[in-house]
Amino acid sequence: MSKITMIVPVYNGEKVINRCIDSILEQSFKSYSIIIVNDGSTDNTKRKLAKYSTNKRIKIINTKNQGVSAARNLALHYVSSEYVGFIDADDYIESNYLQDLFNGITTNKNIDLSVINFNKKNLEGSLLYQSNYTSGIMDAKRFIEYVLRFDGPGGYLWNKLFRRKIICDNFLHFDTELSIAEDLLFCIEYLKECTTVNIVDRCGYNYIVSQEGITGSGKKKEKKEKFLHNYRLALKKIRNILDKDYLGARLECEARIVQVDGTLLRSEHNKKNKVELRVEIRKYLNSFKKSDIISFKQKIVLICSVYISYI
Incomplete structure (x- = not known):
């Protein structure tokens, strides 16, 4: 064998x-x-x-x-x-x-x-x-x-x-x-x-790495959004299996969720979906702030997208 x-x-x-x-x-x-x-x-x-x-x-x-x-x-x-x-x-x-x-x-x-x-x-x-x-x-x-x-x-x-x-x-x-x-x-x-x-x-x-990307317009934009929604679902499933014994891992997972939510928020037009994304971002915002591998600029942009309605 x-x-x-x-x-x-x-x-x-x-x-x-x-x-x-x-x-x-x-x-x-x-x-x-x-x-x-x-x-x-x-x-x-x-x-x-x-x-x-x-x-x-x-x-x-x-x-x-x-x-x-x-x-x-x-x-x-x-x-x-x-x-x-x-x-x-x-x-x-x-x-x-x-x-x-x-x-x-x-x-x-x-x-x-x-x-x-x-x-x-x-x-x-x-x-x-x-x-x-x-x-x-x-x-x-x-x-x-x-x-x-x-x-x-x-x-x-x-x-x-x-x-x-x-x-x-x-x-x-x-x-x-x-x-x-x-x-x-x-x-x-x-x-x-x-x-x-x-x-x-x-x-x-x-x-x-394929030359085909997931950014751009038309079908590529749809592909990117599908990717992000699926990735978000995966991260939420991971978050749900990380109990209090995995606090450091949970922080990193929550920081990732916030980053994905922020990207989705910038292209979301449905009001109900926007509210849902903002609620989840606020829920895990402290983890996002604590993450030491997300730049200060990225944190500021994300926070503005949550608290300033026209961004």
């Missing part, structure tokens, strides 16, 4: 899926298997995956389109390995990626999650940014706060390695109601069941 199972959901990824899967097959660490969920692709993804049909490491599941959360949940049913990782079909990994994550999570028996750094690249492969997290072993409660900080490692799945037992024992799954930040919610729920986290000072994941 393999030590690690990598889950790869894909939808209309004909141009990128082979690069992604081939990068897993080129790993220096050899005790792994791959589950690919073709989430109802309408392009040639299924044909591109056919080349792996005889590879004993790889299981391919073709299903109707239900979204990335449902695809990951489906794959989790088939996992029997001790550890689980996730890769997005658009991205690819360096040859030591699995070895670095495995070394990180097996440093001692109390480590329940390992994390590595990542490269952000454009479609041409040019490096745009490289993360540089504070490395070392960290208490899981403290790491939740770090994840929720704007300058933290985020709730990405693809730069982490998880223990299957924690996922199974706590019936953890991806929220199919969410299309944004479902990974962040999953990570927070997982971390609440953890003891410690190991942040490894290695960089092995290549995150590819």
Whole structure:
């Protein structure tokens, strides 16, 4: 039985899926298997995956389109390995990626999650940014706060390695109601069941940024608003599971909610919705003010948008 199972959901990824899967097959660490969920692709993804049909490491599941959360949940049913990782079909990994994550999570028996750094690249492969997290072993409660900080490692799945037992024992799954930040919610729920986290000072994941943005007018504006509303819903769900034992993490989550609400408020025209947003901003405003990674200028702009009716 393999030590690690990598889950790869894909939808209309004909141009990128082979690069992604081939990068897993080129790993220096050899005790792994791959589950690919073709989430109802309408392009040639299924044909591109056919080349792996005889590879004993790889299981391919073709299903109707239900979204990335449902695809990951489906794959989790088939996992029997001790550890689980996730890769997005658009991205690819360096040859030591699995070895670095495995070394990180097996440093001692109390480590329940390992994390590595990542490269952000454009479609041409040019490096745009490289993360540089504070490395070392960290208490899981403290790491939740770090994840929720704007300058933290985020709730990405693809730069982490998880223990299957924690996922199974706590019936953890991806929220199919969410299309944004479902990974962040999953990570927070997982971390609440953890003891410690190991942040490894290695960089092995290549995150590819599409040229398509979510700003602008027309459909892009609608896409941005949909993104923000979904992100807000995810943050509220996270806020609801953070009790008084997670005060620092709760502050960062509430600060994020206020920032999203402020952005939505500036483009909202419905009077009832404006009132709702202002009420929520006032509710969490103290957390927003206390956050040390939000600039003074951002705080002033947000406060003005709440208390000056014509802004």
